[in-house]
Amino acid sequence: MTNHLGDMQLSEAILIMGANPAVNHPVAMQHILKSKETNKAKVIVIDPRYTKTAAKSDIFVRIRTGTDIPFMYGLIRLAIKNGWTDKDFIRDRIYGYEAIAAEAEKWTPEQVASVCGCKAEEVELVARTFAAAKPGCLIWNQGWTQHTIGTSNTRLGPIMQMIFGNMGKAGGGCNILRGHDNVQGASDMCNLSDSLPGYYGLAEGIWKYFAGRWKVDYDYLLSRFKSKTMMESTGFALSNFCWGVLDEQNAENNAGTGLKALVVIGNGITTVTQTHKVKEALDKLDLVVFIDPYVNDAAVITDRTDNLFLLPAASQVETSGSVAATNRSYQWRSQVVKPLYEARPDHEILFDLAKRMGFYEPLVKSLGKGGGDYQWPEDATREMCDAIRSIGLQGITPERLKSQQENWHMFDRVTLAGYGEMAGAYYGLPWPCWSTKHPGTPVMYDVSKPVMQGGGMGFRENWGVEREEADGSKVSLLAGNKPAGSSVAAGYARMTGDNIESLGIKLTDEEREKVKGKNFATDATNTLVDKALAAGLCPYGNGRARAVAWNFPDKIPMHREPLHSFRQDLVGTYPTFPDKKNHFRANLRYQSEQDKEEWVKNYPVNVVTGRIVMHMGTGTETRASKYLAELSPEMYIEINPQLAGKLGVKDGDMVWVYGTSEGKIKVKAVYSYTIDENSIFLPQNFSGVWRGENLANRYPEGTAPYAMGENSNQVTSYGYDIVTTCPETKCTLVRIEKA
Ligand SMILES: Nc1nc2c(c(=O)[nH]1)N[C@H]1C(S)=C(S)[C@@H](COP(=O)(O)OP(=O)(O)OC[C@H]3O[C@@H](n4cnc5c(=O)[nH]c(N)nc54)[C@H](O)[C@@H]3O)O[C@H]1N2
Numbered sequence: 001m002t003n004h005l006g007d008m009q010l011s012e013a014i015l016i017m018g019a020n021p022a023v024n025h026p027v028a029m030q031h032i033l034k035s036k037e038t039n040k041a042k043v044i045v046i047d048p049r050y051t052k053t054a055a056k057s058d059i060f061v062r063i064r065t066g067t068d069i070p071f072m073y074g075l076i077r078l079a080i081k082n083g084w085t086d087k088d089f090i091r092d093r094i095y096g097y098e099a100i101a102a103e104a105e106k107w108t109p110e111q112v113a114s115v116c117g118c119k120a121e122e123v124e125l126v127a128r129t130f131a132a133a134k135p136g137c138l139i140w141n142q143g144w145t146q147h148t149i150g151t152s153n154t155r156l157g158p159i160m161q162m163i164f165g166n167m168g169k170a171g172g173g174c175n176i177l178r179g180h181d182n183v184q185g186a187s188d189m190c191n192l193s194d195s196l197p198g199y200y201g202l203a204e205g206i207w208k209y210f211a212g213r214w215k216v217d218y219d220y221l222l223s224r225f226k227s228k229t230m231m232e233s234t235g236f237a238l239s240n241f242c243w244g245v246l247d248e249q250n251a252e253n254n255a256g257t258g259l260k261a262l263v264v265i266g267n268g269i270t271t272v273t274q275t276h277k278v279k280e281a282l283d284k285l286d287l288v289v290f291i292d293p294y295v296n297d298a299a300v301i302t303d304r305t306d307n308l309f310l311l312p313a314a315s316q317v318e319t320s321g322s323v324a325a326t327n328r329s330y331q332w333r334s335q336v337v338k339p340l341y342e343a344r345p346d347h348e349i350l351f352d353l354a355k356r357m358g359f360y361e362p363l364v365k366s367l368g369k370g371g372g373d374y375q376w377p378e379d380a381t382r383e384m385c386d387a388i389r390s391i392g393l394q395g396i397t398p399e400r401l402k403s404q405q406e407n408w409h410m411f412d413r414v415t416l417a418g419y420g421e422m423a424g425a426y427y428g429l430p431w432p433c434w435s436t437k438h439p440g441t442p443v444m445y446d447v448s449k450p451v452m453q454g455g456g457m458g459f460r461e462n463w464g465v466e467r468e469e470a471d472g473s474k475v476s477l478l479a480g481n482k483p484a485g486s487s488v489a490a491g492y493a494r495m496t497g498d499n500i501e502s503l504g505i506k507l508t509d510e511e512r513e514k515v516k517g518k519n520f521a522t523d524a525t526n527t528l529v530d531k532a533l534a535a536g537l538c539p540y541g542n543g544r545a546r547a548v549a550w551n552f553p554d555k556i557p558m559h560r561e562p563l564h565s566f567r568q569d570l571v572g573t574y575p576t577f578p579d580k581k582n583h584f585r586a587n588l589r590y591q592s593e594q595d596k597e598e599w600v601k602n603y604p605v606n607v608v609t610g611r612i613v614m615h616m617g618t619g620t621e622t623r624a625s626k627y628l629a630e631l632s633p634e635m636y637i638e639i640n641p642q643l644a645g646k647l648g649v650k651d652g653d654m655v656w657v658y659g660t661s662e663g664k665i666k667v668k669a670v671y672s673y674t675i676d677e678n679s680i681f682l683p684q685n686f687s688g689v690w691r692g693e694n695l696a697n698r699y700p701e702g703t704a705p706y707a708m709g710e711n712s713n714q715v716t717s718y719g720y721d722i723v724t725t726c727p728e729t730k731c732t733l734v735r736i737e738k739a
């Protein structure tokens with residue numbers, strides 16, 4: 001998220017694509033409504049479904065799932081044609097704009113309409129309204145990410161915002177609404193298989209940096225892996241782990257073996273696509289462990305009778321520590337009650353596991369005073385923030401967070417600026433927060449104020465200072481603008497021991513020695529950062545945003561039809577990617593899946609999946625609440641009466657829904673006009689019923705949720721994002737039959 005929730009009160013227009021904050025982000029929605037009311041902001045919703053958010057909008061445009069790229073190119077084309085673009089920004093701060101403009105040229109309103117299924121006038125209305133209102137912010141969420149082309153959606157959004165002149169401005173930017181509590185924190189810690197904490201990656205130099213921070217030998221870390229290659233390889237992802245168990249071919253990507261054991265901590269598992277395959281994988285593994293405050297539904301769908309463990313975890317109100325909000329703000333959270341019954345905090349369970357497996361001592365070596373003498377959770381926050389300099393967490397300390405927690409009332413809710421005793425810091429010290437004197441960064445890429453006032457930052461110089469093009473010409477990747485307070489006239493590279501003095505910064509011999517061979521993210525002394533800040537420079541440099549990403553499967557975002565497309569006629573023109581080997585260790589199908597059959601012939605109904613307000617995630621927690629279960633007791637599909645009529649399905653009838661990969665669910669059909677005549681809406685929040693059979697009797701006594709339902713992911717299709725492997729839950733085809 002480049003800006004923050006309160007900041008939306010400064011927006012003149014709020015463009016929401018693939019998010020439904022009225023249901024999923026009620027706090028964000030309050031800011032949106034406030035902006036609409038007091039700022040007369042125009043709210044524009046682009047969604048396949050007429051949602052509760054759409055009901056509050058000024059303009060709603062229905063598009064077919066998976067067609068946001070054509071829609072955005074259509075807006076960009078009209079902006080260019082009508083002179084609504086920010087020419088200075090484009091000239092000074094973007095690399096590769098021409099390629100975007102050339103692609104946009106193809107997307108006339110008529111062409112957009114024909115692919116997206118909306119009207120040409122609607123594209124024009126949205127473009128005109130959004131361009132007229134400055135600044136305008138863009139909101140997206142899962143309607144954009146859960147696609148084979150999800151990464152392209154999330155690249156084109158910011159590119160569009162830059163072209164419209166909305167980036168780096170209060171009231172503008174990209175406000176991506178995060179999912180779970182502290183999911184931003186989990187992301188910053190990189191609880192992922194392709195990076196060490198802080199988005200550092202897995203290269204040898206990075207392992208060495210962390211070995212230093214953790215006070216363990218690099219060789220010791222290396223010895224924990226089968227080989228150096230495996231140490232530096234991306235692991236399986238949550239979305240595709242089942243193929244590491246079931247598909248023997250993937251062993252070649254996994255040092256020769258299939259996956260043998262699974263530890264699930266804080267995830268539902270049934271929320272991943274192909275639940276029936278996940279079940280097979282759970283049945284086949286040697287060991288399955290769930291660490292969860294509730295009985296995880298996945299523990300119930302498996303038929304295994306041995307080596308299945310449930311370890312009771314404490315919930316968030318029974319623990320304390322730092323958490324990160326959707327806008328990069330960190331906050332301190334206090335314990336409300338001590339863990340009840342046998343529940344234990346997650347970290348205690350993990351530490352015990354490390355003890356039994358013989359690596360507790362190295363695990364906590366750098367924590368607190370060392371040798372197991374640490375204060376939890378303060379020392380954990382200290383260690384983590386001090387190590388993660390890539391995104392600038394080093395200015396965040398438990399002391400600063402606790403003092404903010406005690407003084408919530410001394411922060412402005414619209415700008416996040418502190419006043420009174422809290423002056424000089426923004427609420428939550430949103431990263432980058434480069435030092436304990438830095439105030440945090442409420443609006444990223446804002447160059448209108450100096451770096452020590454929370455601005456002054458251009459885009460990251462991350463891909464070199466220059467690019468050689470195919471024709472041999474060289475193009476600068478450094479920005480052409482001068483941020484406020486900068487001591488350098490225009491763009492500059494990120495700070496390194498080698499280049500800092502060439503930027504006019506003087507070092508003493510002692511300092512020069514300290515920063516030798518280091519860059520701003522690996523210099524544990526913070527010398528490079530402190531020197532940069534004193535000169536009004538941003539430690540990560542002042543580069544150009546890449547509109548062309550030469551190392552991505554699509555160098556610029558391109559429309560590609562989903563693997564299971566409702567528009568078979570468009571598959572030839574906009575085919576998917578070639579199959580991808582070793583994608584997070586699994587060999588994944590793209591082209592071969594798309595071409596396997598004309599899916600829409602046998603599966604003629606398009607699916608929109610999403611959330612409902614009463615339940616959260618897999619619903620493990622909320623369906624165990626009597627009151628929420630009373631409000632939303634059962635799984636259903638929303639079906640347009642026109643479609644239902646054709647199928648002979650009455651309102652309230654039970655139907656079988658068949659997915660493209662052998663899954664099927666039996667659910668109630670509820671008439672609704674929220675979706676079009678070709679689609680159904682499938683809530684994602686149920687589990688515990690399996691192909692018509694209620695599994696309540698499989699839960700340990702007294703633990704079955706009150707509300708049980710079929711799981712949507714048994715019928716969501718095979719398909720994964722080409723870069724991240726995020727499952728393609730938002731483009732699925734099904735067949736419906738009356739039960
Ligand atoms: N009550 C409740 N709140 C929640 C959650 C919950 O389960 N329940 N989950 C939390 C989590 S983990 C997350 S990640 C967030 C998710 O928050 P959202 O992303 O808002 O959630 P969804 O309902 O999955 O999808 C958002 C919208 O995307 C639309 N959509 C689907 N496909 C497309 C498409 O191709 N293009 C466009 N433009 N729109 C599309 C759907 O119709 C839906 O309205 O919510 C969080 N908040």
Ligand SMILES: Nc1nc2c(c(=O)[nH]1)N[C@H]1C(S)=C(S)[C@@H](COP(=O)(O)OP(=O)(O)OC[C@H]3O[C@@H](n4cnc5c(=O)[nH]c(N)nc54)[C@H](O)[C@@H]3O)O[C@H]1N2
Pocket residue numbers: 142146179180265266267268269270271272273291292293294296313314315316346609610611616617618619620621684712713716729
């Ligand atoms: N069809 C479809 N599928 C989807 C989506 C969709 O839009 N459509 N959205 C996807 C998205 S964005 C997400 S985020 C996932 C969400 O899917 P999950 O993350 O699987 O859903 P949750 O129910 O939030 O799962 C959290 C689990 O953690 C447990 N838990 C809660 N607090 C703690 C704690 O402090 N410690 C531990 N150890 N456990 C805890 C809960 O009891 C629960 O079992 O679903 C994905 N699946």
Ligand SMILES: [Mo]
Pocket residue numbers: 178179180
């Ligand atoms: Mo999520």
